[in-house]
Amino acid sequence: MNAVTPSEMMTIAAARALRSTDVCFVGIGAPSAACNLARLTHAPGITLIYESGTIDTRPDVLPLSIGDGELCDTALTTVSVPEMFRYWLQGGRITVGFLGGAQIDRFANLNTTVVGDYDKPKVRLPGGGGAPEIAIHCGEIFITMQMGSRAFVETLPFITSLGHGTGPGSRERLGVTTKGPTRVITDLCVMEPDAHTCELTVTSLHPGATREAVQGACGWPVRFAADIAETPAPTAEELTVLRDLHARTRRAHSGEV
Amino acid sequence: MASFTTLRDAVAAHVRDGDVVAMEGFTHLIPFAAGHEIIRQGRRDLTLVRMTPDIIYDQMIGMGCARKLVFSWGGNPGVGSLHRMRDAVENQWPHRLDIEEHSHAAMANAYEAGAANLPFAVMRGYKGVTLPEVNPNIRSVTCPFTGEVLAAVPAVRPDVAVIHALRADRRGNVLIEGITGVQKEAVLAARRSIVTVEEIVEDFGPRSPNAVILPHWTVGAIAVVPRGAHPSYAHGYYKRDNAFYQAWDAIARERDAFLAWMEENVMKRADLALEPAR
Numbered sequence A: 001m002n003a004v005t006p007s008e009m010m011t012i013a014a015a016r017a018l019r020s021t022d023v024c025f026v027g028i029g030a031p032s033a034a035c036n037l038a039r040l041t042h043a044p045g046i047t048l049i050y051e052s053g054t055i056d057t058r059p060d061v062l063p064l065s066i067g068d069g070e071l072c073d074t075a076l077t078t079v080s081v082p083e084m085f086r087y088w089l090q091g092g093r094i095t096v097g098f099l100g101g102a103q104i105d106r107f108a109n110l111n112t113t114v115v116g117d118y119d120k121p122k123v124r125l126p127g128g129g130g131a132p133e134i135a136i137h138c139g140e141i142f143i144t145m146q147m148g149s150r151a152f153v154e155t156l157p158f159i160t161s162l163g164h165g166t167g168p169g170s171r172e173r174l175g176v177t178t179k180g181p182t183r184v185i186t187d188l189c190v191m192e193p194d195a196h197t198c199e200l201t202v203t204s205l206h207p208g209a210t211r212e213a214v215q216g217a218c219g220w221p222v223r224f225a226a227d228i229a230e231t232p233a234p235t236a237e238e239l240t241v242l243r244d245l246h247a248r249t250r251r252a253h254s255g256e257v
Numbered sequence B: 001m002a003s004f005t006t007l008r009d010a011v012a013a014h015v016r017d018g019d020v021v022a023m024e025g026f027t028h029l030i031p032f033a034a035g036h037e038i039i040r041q042g043r044r045d046l047t048l049v050r051m052t053p054d055i056i057y058d059q060m061i062g063m064g065c066a067r068k069l070v071f072s073w074g075g076n077p078g079v080g081s082l083h084r085m086r087d088a089v090e091n092q093w094p095h096r097l098d099i100e101e102h103s104h105a106a107m108a109n110a111y112e113a114g115a116a117n118l119p120f121a122v123m124r125g126y127k128g129v130t131l132p133e134v135n136p137n138i139r140s141v142t143c144p145f146t147g148e149v150l151a152a153v154p155a156v157r158p159d160v161a162v163i164h165a166l167r168a169d170r171r172g173n174v175l176i177e178g179i180t181g182v183q184k185e186a187v188l189a190a191r192r193s194i195v196t197v198e199e200i201v202e203d204f205g206p207r208s209p210n211a212v213i214l215p216h217w218t219v220g221a222i223a224v225v226p227r228g229a230h231p232s233y234a235h236g237y238y239k240r241d242n243a244f245y246q247a248w249d250a251i252a253r254e255r256d257a258f259l260a261w262m263e264e265n266v267m268k269r270a271d272l273a274l275e276p277a278r
Helices: A007-018 A029-042 A069-073 A079-090 A133-137 A212-218 A236-253 B007-014 B031-042 B054-062 B083-091 B105-113 B183-189 B242-253 B255-267
Strands: A023-026 A047-049 A054-057 A075-078 A098-099 A114-116 A121-124 A140-144 A181-185 A189-193 A200-205 A225-230 B020-023 B046-047 B066-071 B098-101 B120-122 B139-142 B150-156 B160-169 B175-176 B192-202 B212-216 B222-224
Touching: A007 A029, A007 A140, A007 A236, A023 A029, A029 A047, A029 A098, A029 A140, A029 A236, A029 B020, A054 A069, A069 A075, A069 A114, A069 B083, A079 A133, A079 A140, A079 B105, A098 A133, A121 B083, A133 B105, A200 A212, B007 B031, B007 B192, B020 B031, B031 B054, B031 B160, B031 B192, B031 B255, B046 B054, B054 B066, B054 B083, B054 B242, B083 B242, B083 B255, B105 B120, B105 B150, B105 B183, B150 B222, B160 B183, B183 B212, B242 B255
Parallel strands: A023 A047, A023 A098, A098 A140, A140 A181, A200 A225, B020 B046, B020 B160, B046 B066, B066 B098, B160 B192, B192 B222
Antiparallel strands: A047 A054, A054 A075, A114 A121, A181 A189, A189 A200, B120 B150, B139 B150, B160 B175, B175 B212
16 A cells, blocks of 8 residues: 555544534535545444435535535435525534634634735635634634645634634634634644643654654744654554545546546 | 526626626635626626635636625635635736625624624624734624623625526525525525526426525526536536646636736636526
């Protein structure tokens, strides 16, 4: 089997964070791969929900969009989009929201809206979509994104979705009672908010990743936990299932199926 | 009251310069053919409302139809940017585009409020984020029972809603199955509506008693346009053309390539809007 890529390690580490009992609101891209890998390996009972209204969906290939027909065809039921956001998300029925982002800060606030001035943007990004309310209504939030100094930044130009705000007490002061981001899974490491400061702290390094590499890809002076672990390498099963999933997905999206 | 017509006549009668137009379909059933006909008829100064602008609004913005965009997620799903939308926002090409940006939850609530004939929607949201600082239409309201401060956004009340549905029956009742998005809300919130359908059937036949149906007296013009949602999809008819969504990235990246593609595949295809109703 070929060597594990950083992207594969990230997806596999992200998948491991999910439990079979979770009801998970799935973002597109890296989160979707991780959530379906979890479902196909250690968490067969997980309920995956996409914002298009598909509840308990079990796609055979990864959807390109959050509303591919595959999601509806394999769902337990499909509800309207207003119902999805009102009853299921705002109603507090979701245990985990899984998000990606373009930029993140040390308190796990995310930006997917704009780089530069809002009215005269340098780069106009897609915007928030479901994320602003996913971030406050799900029991907790997992985030997965590749590290880089333009992605992990000292100050966000725009806060699209709330993490831990400016530190301890921020969420509570806004009347938000959910936990917020509890884990950030990157291609180099896993970070968790410090119990006292809420600042993202490296708790596990992926095999082969170094502290120097993590710091080099992070725009703020990054903290490391005292008892830092090494992320277990992918098992043969995890890797096989993930690669099969990606291969099926590529065939389907190129129109070969 | 439903009337059967061609897509060309439906757009000519119901979409006017300066209108607020909501063309909905959440990934599924996006009314591409209708959007193309609006482009061909040269509509200008439209306020385009859609949760996910998708390729259809990328095309309409790039062809100069829009003055303002009201939206909540403006990317090419799973692929990247909508380059024509970005060019309009970043460089004012082909001209300036005003934006009113929301979250999905707010847009969905705003459509529902419109359908319910309410002036605004209320929700728990927009906490700790920047968007309310740049969108004056995101405000707050205090619950008269608990004192909780909640987010409020104005209802969406389009001049015209445009949707693509699976089929209509001979009376003009319209059936939607699969991912139903906010289409029912959009039509009920709007003053006028255009519905394109894959086919017209004598009778819907066996169906769930909870099937999503817009009764004939709630819709306006109905036009038959087979594959009228492509490259989006129609549940039970054809799949989402994910290869086209990926190819659009290269087509739309440069202005000249975009204009050439639109000329060849949209402007020269007026025949696609002339399907007889029956």
